[in-house]
Amino acid sequence: MDLLSLNALVNRYVWGPEMMLVFLLVGLYLTVRSGFVQFARIGVILRETLGAIRERALGAGGEITPFQATMVALGATMGQGNLIGVTAALLAGGPGAIFWMWVAGIVGMATKFAEATLAVHYRRRFADGSVSGGPMYYLSRGLPRGLAWLGGLYALLAALAAFGIGNLTQSSAMAASLKAAFAIPPGLTGLFVALVVAFILGGGIRRIAGFAQTLVPLMVLVFLVAGVAELVVYAGRLGGAVAAIFQGAFGAPAVAGGLGGYALAQALKAGVGRGIFSNEAGLGSAAIAHAQAQVDHPVRQGFWGVIEVFLDTLVVNTLMALILLASGVLPQATGAAQAFVAAWNLPSGEAIAAVILALFVFTTLVSWGFYGEEAASFLLGEGIRWPYRITYVVVAFVGALGGFETVTAIADTLNGLMAIPNLLGLLLLGGAVARLVRGFFRGEPWQPPQG
Amino acid sequence: MLPQPAERGILTVKKMLKGNLADLPLPELLQTLATSSRGGLLAIRAPGLEGRVGFRAQRIVMAKAGGLAGADALRLLAGLRQGTFAFGPSELEEENLAASLAEALTGVLEALEAFRPLTALPEDWSRVLQKSGRRQEFELALPELQLYTEAEGKTVAEALAAPGEVLERARTLNRLLARGVLVARVVRSVAPVTLVALPYYGPVTGLAYVDRALYQRWSERLGAPFRLRVRAPRGGEATFRVEPRDAIPERVMLHDRELRKLRAARGTRLKVVPEVEDGSIKP
Numbered sequence: 010m011d012l013l014s015l016n017a018l019v020n021r022y023v024w025g026p027e028m029m030l031v032f033l034l035v036g037l038y039l040t041v042r043s044g045f046v047q048f049a050r051i052g053v054i055l056r057e058t059l060g061a062i063r064e065r066a067l068g069a070g071g072e073i074t075p076f077q078a079t080m081v082a083l084g085a086t087m088g089q090g091n092l093i094g095v096t097a098a099l100l101a102g103g104p105g106a107i108f109w110m111w112v113a114g115i116v117g118m119a120t121k122f123a124e125a126t127l128a129v130h131y132r133r134r135f136a137d138g139s140v141s142g143g144p145m146y147y148l149s150r151g152l153p154r155g156l157a158w159l160g161g162l163y164a165l166l167a168a169l170a171a172f173g174i175g176n177l178t179q180s181s182a183m184a185a186s187l188k189a190a191f192a193i194p195p196g197l198t199g200l201f202v203a204l205v206v207a208f209i210l211g212g213g214i215r216r217i218a219g220f221a222q223t224l225v226p227l228m229v230l231v232f233l234v235a236g237v238a239e240l241v242v243y244a245g246r247l248g249g250a251v252a253a254i255f256q257g258a259f260g261a262p263a264v265a266g267g268l269g270g271y272a273l274a275q276a277l278k279a280g281v282g283r284g285i286f287s288n289e290a291g292l293g294s295a296a297i298a299h300a301q302a303q304v305d306h307p308v309r310q311g312f313w314g315v316i317e318v319f320l321d322t323l324v325v326n327t328l329m330a331l332i333l334l335a336s337g338v339l340p341q342a343t344g345a346a347q348a349f350v351a352a353w354n355l356p357s358g359e360a361i362a363a364v365i366l367a368l369f370v371f372t373t374l375v376s377w378g379f380y381g382e383e384a385a386s387f388l389l390g391e392g393i394r395w396p397y398r399i400t401y402v403v404v405a406f407v408g409a410l411g412g413f414e415t416v417t418a419i420a421d422t423l424n425g426l427m428a429i430p431n432l433l434g435l436l437l438l439g440g441a442v443a444r445l446v447r448g449f450f451r452g453e454p455w456q457p458p459q460g
Numbered sequence: 461m462l463p464q465p466a467e468r469g470i471l472t473v474k475k476m477l478k479g480n481l482a483d484l485p486l487p488e489l490l491q492t493l494a495t496s497s498r499g500g501l502l503a504i505r506a507p508g509l510e511g512r513v514g515f516r517a518q519r520i521v522m523a524k525a526g527g528l529a530g531a532d533a534l535r536l537l538a539g540l541r542q543g544t545f546a547f548g549p550s551e552l553e554e555e556n557l558a559a560s561l562a563e564a565l566t567g568v569l570e571a572l573e574a575f576r577p578l579t580a581l582p583e584d585w586s587r588v589l590q591k592s593g594r595r596q597e598f599e600l601a602l603p604e605l606q607l608y609t610e611a612e613g614k615t616v617a618e619a620l621a622a623p624g625e626v627l628e629r630a631r632t633l634n635r636l637l638a639r640g641v642l643v644a645r646v647v648r649s650v651a652p653v654t655l656v657a658l659p660y661y662g663p664v665t666g667l668a669y670v671d672r673a674l675y676q677r678w679s680e681r682l683g684a685p686f687r688l689r690v691r692a693p694r695g696g697e698a699t700f701r702v703e704p705r706d707a708i709p710e711r712v713m714l715h716d717r718e719l720r721k722l723r724a725a726r727g728t729r730l731k732v733v734p735e736v737e738d739g740s741i742k743p
Contacts, residue, residue, distance in 0.1 A: 053661070053716070057726055064656065064727035305658065305708050452662030452715070454705055 013415065016422050023425030029113075029281050032291045035432045036116035039123045042439040043446050047118040047315050050450075054312045072140060077218035078302035079313040080225040082295035085175065085376030086321050087228070088369050089182055090287045095329045096352075097345040102279025104250070105257025107330045109277050113284025114322030118315045120290040123435055123442045125314030127151065128296035129307035130445060131458060139214075142300020143167075143380075144293035144427075145387045148434040150458060151441060159430040160387070166427045167294065167384035168397070172404050173420015175377020179370040180408035181417075189350075190363030199409025202374065207402040210378045214301050217379050221372065228368040229325065235353070235361050236328040242354055243335035250334035288321040290314075292424070293431035297380045308449035374405060478546040481506070486538055487568050493547055494518055494561050501550035506543030508586030508617035513537070514552040520564045521555040526621025530556040531567055535626045538571035541583045574627045580638035581630065585617035587644035589633075590736070598641050607632050608641060616644055645736060650681055652691075652733040655712040659719050659726050668700035668732075669713035675704035678734045686734040690714065693729065696722030702734065 022028060040047065047054070062076055073081075098106045124144070131150045132142025145167070149160025180202050184195035209220050240247060257276055289295055295317060302310045333339060333352050342348035353362045378401045385397045407413070435442075448455070481489070481504070493502060493515055502513040504525070511533060514522030523533040534557075557564060575581070589611040600608060607629065611619040620629055636642040653674075660669065668688045670678075678686060688702040690712065698718065705713060712732055714722070724730060 056716075057659070061726040305705075305711075450661045452660040452664050 013418070016419050020418065020422040020425065023422060023428065024282075024286070026278055028425070028428065029278070029285055031432060032120070032285045032428070033113065033116055033281065035291065035435055036113075036120045038439055039435060039442060040116060040119040042443040043119050043122055043311075044443075044450075045119075046122055046311070046446065047115060050312075054315050057309060057312045058316045072138075072214050072301045073218040073303065074222075075302040075304055075310055075313050077222045078298050078300075078310065079317055080221040081214075081218055081298035081301070081376050081379065082314075082317055083229075083320060084221045084225045084372030085298070085380065086287070086289050086295060086317060086373075087225070087325060088179060088373035089366070090283070091321065091325045092329055092366055092369060093182075093345045093349050094283060094287055095326050096333055096339075096342075096349045098279040098283040099330060099333055099339055100342060100345060100348065102276040103257045103272060104253035104330075104334055105255075105259070105273070105276035106280030106283065107254045107327065107334075108258035109280025110284035110287075110326060110330075111280075111323060113281040114288060114318055114326075117285060117288050117290030117322070118318045120435065121288065121295065121314035121318045122311040123314075123439070124290070124293055124296040124431075125299035125317075126307045126311035126442055126445055127435075127438055128300035129302065129304060129310045130441065130455075132300040140301060141383055141387065143297030143383060143387075144431045144434060145384060146300070147296075147438060148430055151438050152434060156433075156437070159434060163293065163427060163430045163434075164384040164387040166423050166430075167297075168381050168388065170420050170424035170427060171377045171381025171384070172401070173417050174424040175373060175381065176401060176404050177408035177413050177417045177420065179374045179377075180405045181411050181413070183367050183370045183374075184409035184411070186363045186366045190359050195409045195411065199406040202371065202409060203402045203406035205371075206375055206378060206405050207398065209375050210382070210398045210401065214379065217375060218301070220375060224368070225372055228365075228372060229320065231368065232325060232365055233328065235355065235365065236332055239332045239353060239355060240328075240335060243332070246335040246337065247331065250331050253334060254330070283326065284322055287326055288318045290318055291428050291432055291435075293427060293434075294377075294380050297383050298376065306445075306449050306455040308445055311446075476500070476548045478544065481540055481543045481545060484545075485572070486540065487565060487572060489545065490520060490568060491561075491565055494520055494565075498549070499552075500548055501552065502545055502547045504537060504540070504543055504545045506540045506617075507584045508615040509536075509540065509543075509621070511537045514555070516552065516555075519557075519561050520559075521557055522552055523557055526617060527623070528621050528626065531559070531564075532626050534564065534568055535571035536621055538568045539575040539578075539581070539620070539626075539630060540585070571627060575630060578630055578634040580634045582616060582637075582644045584644075584646070585620070586615050587646055588736075589614055589616065589619055589642050589644055592640050592643050596640075598639065600636075600641070603628070603632050604636055604641075608636060611636075611642060645684055650678060650734050652731050654729050655732050656710055657719055657724050657726055657728045657730050658708060658711045658713045659716040660713045661716050665715045665718060666700055667715065668702045669705040669708065670702060670732075671709045671711065672704040672706055673709070675702065682734060682736055684736045686736050688712070689733050689735050690722065691731040692722040692724040694723040696724065698722060699735065 098110065127147040128142045131147035132140045133146055134140050145160040145164040148163055149157045152159060180199060183202065184198040187193040187198050188195055209216055259273060285291060295314070299310050299314060304310045333348065336352040336354055338348050338351040342351070350359055350362045353359070355361055378398070381401060382394055382397045385393045490513065495518060497518055499516045502515070504511040504513070509526055511523070511525030513520060513534070523530055523537070525533040525536045528536055559567070591612055607619065610622065611633065616633070619633055620626060622629065637644060655670065668690065670688070686702065687699045689697065689699045691697045700714065712730055719725060
């Protein structure tokens with residue numbers, strides 16, 4: 010078996026239904042261990058996050074505000090998966106997939122909550138006041154000594170996967186989209202992306218956070234405004250689209266017996282897949298950003314993890330799905346990318362789609378650059394930061410030129426593999442999550458781990 | 461509240477003689493000034509109290525202290541065990557003492573002797589009187605009860621200078637302090653600060669947490685247990701027990717429910733001022 014065949018085999022498993030089941034089970038376990046936080050504490054979560062969005066930094070450890078950390082995480086989470094990924098899910102699973110996407114997203118809220126909470130709890134604080142955290146830290150510091158190597162494994166996978174999921178895939182998609190809409194040569198897009206990313210990554214987490222806190226809300230706003238305008242155009246079909254989601258959730262009603270069961274299975278697989286992978290809950294990547302937040306208690310940042318999934322899966326993905334369903338383009342679609350562009354039935358629809366896609370992939374590119382750099386510095390020390398940044402920027406440039414399918418495929422598998430040590434760690438650290446939640450809701454101060 | 465020195469004209473006195481009551485007690489000082497045949501005004505400044513005594517033609521013709529005038533003012537000044545004085549020529553605005561020098565000095569000496577056994581009275585009359593807060597029953601005579609209800613939150617000087625017989629009030633106050641019904645606390649004011657609200661959750665309510673460094677500063681400044689008065693921008697106000705907590709600079713943590721009662725939320729800027737427990741320090 011050659012390398013590519015092996016990669017394809019592993020890829021099928023790490024992104025396949027078996028792994029989806031593991032994601033869901035770990036999410037359900039963390040839902041229980043956190044005291045059903047996404048349901049029982051929804052009022053607190055909203056008041057602590059969106060209700061306090063204008064609040065300044067707390068100044069209690071960490072580098073950036075909780076909101077900035079969440080925007081960095083959202084910048085990475087929201088990418089092609091929210092646009093073309095949702096389109097693909099609808100094509101594969103029908104409207105019912107969206108219902109199962111919601112279910113998986115709600116379960117994923119507990120996973121992301123646990124990741125963000127643990128990231129702050131086990132983060133490292135350095136002499137210069139900077140902090141580093143994420144799965145590599147909670148795995149190496151939180152797990153028994155015999156399993157601490159999982160932290161190193163995670164860091165290795167993340168540092169390499171960042172070049173694929175965060176870089177090549179994104180810059181090539183951006184270049185292709187801008188070329189199609191505005192005839193911009195991919196080389197020019199690549200050069201522009203490389204220069205801007207170099208400037209942002211060069212400023213460290215503070216500059217990345219400053220960029221993310223401006224561009225990510227703007228990106229979401231542009232999408233929401235364009236999306237709502239689109240729904241106004243399709244207002245007459247909106248009721249039908251919503252009805253189709255619920256009817257399709259349990260198999261197409263007109264299809265009986267085995268065909269109905271097949272439709273249900275397809276809807277489940279496509280929907281759960283989108284609900285899990287779109288928000289990256291379980292991959293652990295967003296925890297690297299959440300670890301940077303200035304908070305007095307890890308659970309407070311965990312709340313932002315819940316909101317991150319809410320915005321990604323329940324707001325952006327749902328809006329995208331409604332646009333696609335109401336537009337009626339799906340039955341005639343020849344592919345996800347084509348259907349995504351065709352759904353925008355506004356003046357300059359293709360241009361709007363291209364700009365939205367460019368914004369989504371660009372923020373992903375920046376945030377993943379930071380994730381990869383943090384993972385690399387965990388493995389090789391602070392000296393690796395600049396070499397990693399330069400390599401990342403060069404890859405962003407060449408990625409725009411296209412033709413790196415093999416590298417992208419391998420990186421995609423590495424990205425999927427990140428979930429294995431992370432989910433195992435979350436399972437074993439469920440008790441720590443439960444203790445932190447209990448302590449927080451008893452009003453106890455946070456006691457960072459020693460050593 | 462005592463008028464400011466500038467309002468009283470004390471600062472306008474052209475000083476010729478000045479000193480400390482600890483070195484030159486009031487009876488000797490009055491006798492010396494009266495017999496020196498120089499007219500003028502003696503300004504006395506003590507913690508919590510300011511007084512003036514006027515001299516003309518080898519007689520004491522005017523005395524004022526706190527809200528008292530004449531012989532009562534002289535008796536009150538006789539109780540001072542610390543303070544500074546300054547004497548200089550000055551026009552007297554009025555005369556309120558008709559007694560001879562001998563009669564006036566005798567009154568001062570008698571008052572001095574009356575104050576001598578009142579050892580529970582603090583030397584620092586700027587101390588604030590507060591109910592002790594002890595869970596204990598006291599039997600109080602009518603004058604004691606009257607003073608007990610009036611004195612809360614006043615300085616020792618204000619309590620003594622209230623209308624009524626000075627020495628009798630001094631004896632009553634001394635008894636209340638000696639029995640621990642009232643306590644005289646050193647109080648320094650602390651300026652209000654603006655802190656950002658941060659909620660906490662759990663079963664414990666009525667508690668506010670502030671950053672450990674700020675708590676330490678307030679403790680040193682106030683020198684007594686204190687509570688925290690919190691004012692929200694939309695008018696809500698309440699007091700809380702206060703405890704220090706690490707790593708919450710520029711924050712005040714209040715229970716989520718109490719924060720909502722104040723019509724505030726996480727991130728709301730709250731005006732807070734520490735108050736000595738059972739006290740009434742005004743910001």
